[in-house]
Every structure is written in C-alpha cells, then in structure tokens.
Amino acid sequence: MIEIRNVSKFFGAFQVLKDCNASIARGEVVVICGPSGSGKSTFIKTVNGLETIDSGEIVVGNFRLAPGVTNLATLRRTVGMVFQNFELFPHLTVLSNVTIAQTKVLRRPKAEAEEKARALLARVGLSAHLSKHPAQLSGGQQQRVAIARALALDPDVMLFDEPTSALDPEMVNEVLDVMTSLAKQGMTMVCVTHEMGFARGVANRVFFMDGGEIVETADAATFFDDPKSERAKAFLAKILKH
Amino acid sequence: MRVDLAALVSAWPFLMKGLWFTLEITLVGVAGGVIFGSLLAVARLSQNRVLSGFATAYVNLMRSIPLILVIFWVFFLVPWAIGWLTNHGRPVAVGASLTIFTTFVLFEAAYYAEIVRAGFRSISPGQYSACEALGLSKFHAYIYILFPQAIRNVLPILLTQTIILFQDTSLVYVISATDLLGAATKIAQRDGRLVEMYLTVGVIYFVFCYAASQFVKQLQGRLSYGARP
Numbered sequence: 097m098i099e100i101r102n103v104s105k106f107f108g109a110f111q112v113l114k115d116c117n118a119s120i121a122r123g124e125v126v127v128i129c130g131p132s133g134s135g136k137s138t139f140i141k142t143v144n145g146l147e148t149i150d151s152g153e154i155v156v157g158n159f160r161l162a163p164g165v166t167n168l169a170t171l172r173r174t175v176g177m178v179f180q181n182f183e184l185f186p187h188l189t190v191l192s193n194v195t196i197a198q199t200k201v202l203r204r205p206k207a208e209a210e211e212k213a214r215a216l217l218a219r220v221g222l223s224a225h226l227s228k229h230p231a232q233l234s235g236g237q238q239q240r241v242a243i244a245r246a247l248a249l250d251p252d253v254m255l256f257d258e259p260t261s262a263l264d265p266e267m268v269n270e271v272l273d274v275m276t277s278l279a280k281q282g283m284t285m286v287c288v289t290h291e292m293g294f295a296r297g298v299a300n301r302v303f304f305m306d307g308g309e310i311v312e313t314a315d316a317a318t319f320f321d322d323p324k325s326e327r328a329k330a331f332l333a334k335i336l337k338h
Numbered sequence: 339m340r341v342d343l344a345a346l347v348s349a350w351p352f353l354m355k356g357l358w359f360t361l362e363i364t365l366v367g368v369a370g371g372v373i374f375g376s377l378l379a380v381a382r383l384s385q386n387r388v389l390s391g392f393a394t395a396y397v398n399l400m401r402s403i404p405l406i407l408v409i410f411w412v413f414f415l416v417p418w419a420i421g422w423l424t425n426h427g428r429p430v431a432v433g434a435s436l437t438i439f440t441t442f443v444l445f446e447a448a449y450y451a452e453i454v455r456a457g458f459r460s461i462s463p464g465q466y467s468a469c470e471a472l473g474l475s476k477f478h479a480y481i482y483i484l485f486p487q488a489i490r491n492v493l494p495i496l497l498t499q500t501i502i503l504f505q506d507t508s509l510v511y512v513i514s515a516t517d518l519l520g521a522a523t524k525i526a527q528r529d530g531r532l533v534e535m536y537l538t539v540g541v542i543y544f545v546f547c548y549a550a551s552q553f554v555k556q557l558q559g560r561l562s563y564g565a566r567p
Contacts, residue, residue: 169473173473176471179467183464183465184468197472197474200474200475200478201472201478245472249472
C-alpha cells in the first residue's frame with residue numbers, strides 16, 4: 097500500500113530525514129515512535145505531501161510522489177490525516193466540518209454528503225452534537241470529529257500525527273477507542289504516538305525513529321520485549337520507567 | 339448672534355442629498371475596497387514573487403500618499419490617460435462621482451488589504467495544512483475556510499477603518515463634489531449660515547460614527563467562537 101524508498105529531506109543544512117525506507121501493507125497498523133525531534137512528524141507528513149521530500153520516492157497505492165511532483169489531488173483523496181491540534185474549521189458546525197470536503201473535493205450531492213457525515217459521526221459517538229461548533233466540544237470530541245472528517249473522503253490510508261498529545265488524560269481513551277475500532281475494520285494506519293499501550297495492543301509493527309533515521313522496525317511485541325538497537329533500548333527505558 | 343432653525347429646515351433636503359452621496363461613497367468604498375483589498379492580501383501572501391511584489395508595492399504606495407492627492411490624480415490624470423489610451427488626443431471627461439468611487443476603492447483597498455492580511459496571518463498554520471490534507475483546492479480553501487475566519491478575526495478593525503473611510507469622504511470637496519460636508523458648505527456660504535450648517539453636519543457625522551463604534555464594541559464581545567449558540 098505504501099512504499100517509501102530512500103527518502104531524505106533537509107531543512108536548510110539540517111537533514112531531518114535520512115534515507116528512510118519502509119513498506120506498509122494494506123490493512124497494516126504502524127506506530128512510529130521515537131524521541132522528540134527525531135523526524136516522526138515530518139516523516140508522516142511526507143506521506144500525504146504536506147512536507148516535500150528532497151530525494152527518494154513515496155508510492156501510495158497507484159500514486160507516485162517524488163521531488164517536484166505537485167499535483168497531489170489524487171494522493172490527498174487516498175490519504176486521510178488527523179492532526180495533533182485537531183484543526184477543525186472553527187466557523188463551521190460539526191456536520192459541515194465533515195461534509196465540506198465531500199461536497200467540494202468529491203463533488204458529492206449535499207444530501208448524500210450529510211448522510212455520510214451523520215453515519216460517521218454516529219460511529220464516533222457524536223450524533224448529539226451535529227449542529228454545534230468545534231469550540232463547544234471537548235478536546236476528545238473534537239479529535240473524534242476530525243477523524244470522521246478524514247474518513248468522509250473514504251481514504252485507503254489514515255495518518256495520525258500525535259492524535260492524543262493535545263488531550264487531557266481522561267479523553268485519551270475515547271480517541272484511542274475510535275482508532276482501535278478503525279484498525280479492527282482493516283484500515284491501513286500510520287500513527288505517530290506516544291501511547292505505548294496502543295502501540296503494543298493494536299499496532300502490527302513499530303517503526304522506531306531517531307535522528308531522522310528509521311532505526312528499527314519490528315512487530316509490536318518484539319519491539320517492546322526485545323528491542324535490537326541500543327537507541328531503542330535507551331528510549332524504551334526512559335518512557336516505560338514509571 | 340442668533341441661530342436660525344428655519345434656515346436649517348429649508349436646507350434639509352439638500353443636506354440629505356449630500357448625506358446620501360456620502361453614504362454611497364462609503365458603501366462603494368467598503369464593498370470595492372474589501373474585495374480588491376482581499377485580492378491584494380492574497381496576492382501579498384502568495385508564493386509567486388511577481389504577484390506579491392506587485393501587491394506589496396501597490397499597498398505601500400497607496401498608504402504613503404495622502405488621499406487628497408489620489409483624488410487629484412484620478413480627477414486630473416485619468417481623463418488624460420483615457421484620452422491617450424483611446425487615441426482621442428484630448429482628455430475624456432470622467433464624471434465626479436465615477437472619479438470619487440474609483441479613487442476610494444483604489445485607496446481604501448490598500449488599507450483593507452493590510453487588515454485582511456493580518457486576518458489571514460492570525461489563522462493557525464494548521465488550518466492551511468488541514469485544507470491541503472483534505473484535498474481542497476486553493477480557491478475552495480480560501481473561499482470556504484480561510485477567508486471567513488480571516489474576516490471574522492479582523493471584523494472590528496475592518497469596521498473601524500470603515501468609520502475612518504466615512505469621515506474621509508468629506509475630502510471630495512476638493513473637486514467640488516456635493517457630499518454631506520460639501521452640501522453644508524455650499525448652503526453656509528450662500529446663506530451666510532455657517533454656524534447652523536457646520537453644527538448640523540457635525541452632529542450628523544457624530545451620530546453615524548458613534549453608533550458605528552458602539553456597534554463595533556458590541557461585536558467584539560460576541561465574536562468569540564465559543565459564545566455561539
């Protein structure tokens with residue numbers, strides 16, 4: 097589903113991504129973890145072209161992304177994204193947030209788009225809030241709307257960029273529950289997250305990044321029980337101490 | 339000295355005609371200025387160097403010269419320019435109203451552009467990413483997502499600038515157009531009723547501007563997204 101080959105990226109002289117290679121199968125759930133500043137967010141954003149790459153190529157489904165490829169409409173339709181800070185549209189209602197891309201990008205008729213939006217919002221447990229504005233919802237609710245908004249375009253892949261990092265602790269689980277059920281339904285997911293419980297319980301594989309490199313890829317159980325690299329060991333020792 | 343209210347009564351219809359023209363200039367100035375200004379703002383924020391360079395130069399030029407000079411330029415130079423462009427050789431007369439509307443749109447657009455640009459910059463960069471990630475075209479993103487938020491964020495400043503525009507319309511006296519102040523001046527000089535006329539228009543300007551500024555104040559309280567029903 098996703099092939100990442102020799103991807104490098106620079107911010108000025110600083111190399112954020114160093115020759116990254118990875119392959120993600122359809123239906124696979126991958127968690128990317130690593131210390132802050134390791135390039136996780138940049139990496140995930142290259143997959144839908146929010147960050148450009150300086151060399152290498154990324155293939156998502158039938159779409160090939162390489163340096164200089166600018167028409168990303170097809171890619172964006174294939175890949176949904178959920179942001180750390182939700183980024184819902186504050187001037188639109190919850191329902192409109194989930195319909196707008198359907199009507200403007202996919203040109204679905206309004207009634208059909210709304211029906212789809214209602215179904216998705218029911219799925220994430222927000223049927224009671226359709227006509228509210230995002231600011232009237234809790235962080236966890238907002239993030240669930242954001243997930244519904246991304247799903248509305250029927251993506252083949254969902255990217256999650258630290259979806260629970262901006263949430264109060266008691267709201268983390270409601271978002272993780274939605275992500276877990278999505279994973280169970282066979283969605284291909286790439287998640288940058290510090291939720292190690294989710295990584296262990298739901299992810300098929302873990303990519304460990306450090307210093308712009310994918311240092312280690314392993315299935316989830318192996319990664320947590322028996323990490324190979326010293327850097328991953330040191331990282332896990334730090335985050336799993338308490 | 340006696341204040342003669344009868345003079346006011348007979349002059350009232352003429353004053354109202356002047357007021358109407360003042361309001362017309364304001365409305366055209368706001369509508370045209372905000373539209374042209376928004377385009378300038380988008381151009382200034384564009385990645386395209388030529389486009390942003392042109393918009394920046396335009397805005398800086400307009401903001402660096404007095405309105406009165408722009409009125410003169412448009413009034414005296416545009417007829418020559420049209421004459422030259424259409425090979426007439428002679429200047430082509432352009433009506434005072436058209437001159438004034440054009441001037442105010444061109445001039446105010448520079449100010450509105452800066453306000454709208456501030457509005458765009460107040461939107462979190464994540465909103466731009468969200469639009470991109472959803473595959474919205476630039477046009478759709480601006481029309482449905484970014485512009486409404488930008489305008490909302492700067493609505494109070496936008497209205498404050500409009501109050502200034504309303505007062506600036508009085509400058510059209512330099513080409514003898516009959517706005518509210520122009521009407522008052524003409525009657526004041528004809529009838530020698532300076533006090534009555536200038537007091538009256540002062541009150542009218544005050545009522546409009548004060549009401550508008552109170553409205554702005556109220557609006558500021560209601561503009562937070564959370565407070566919506």
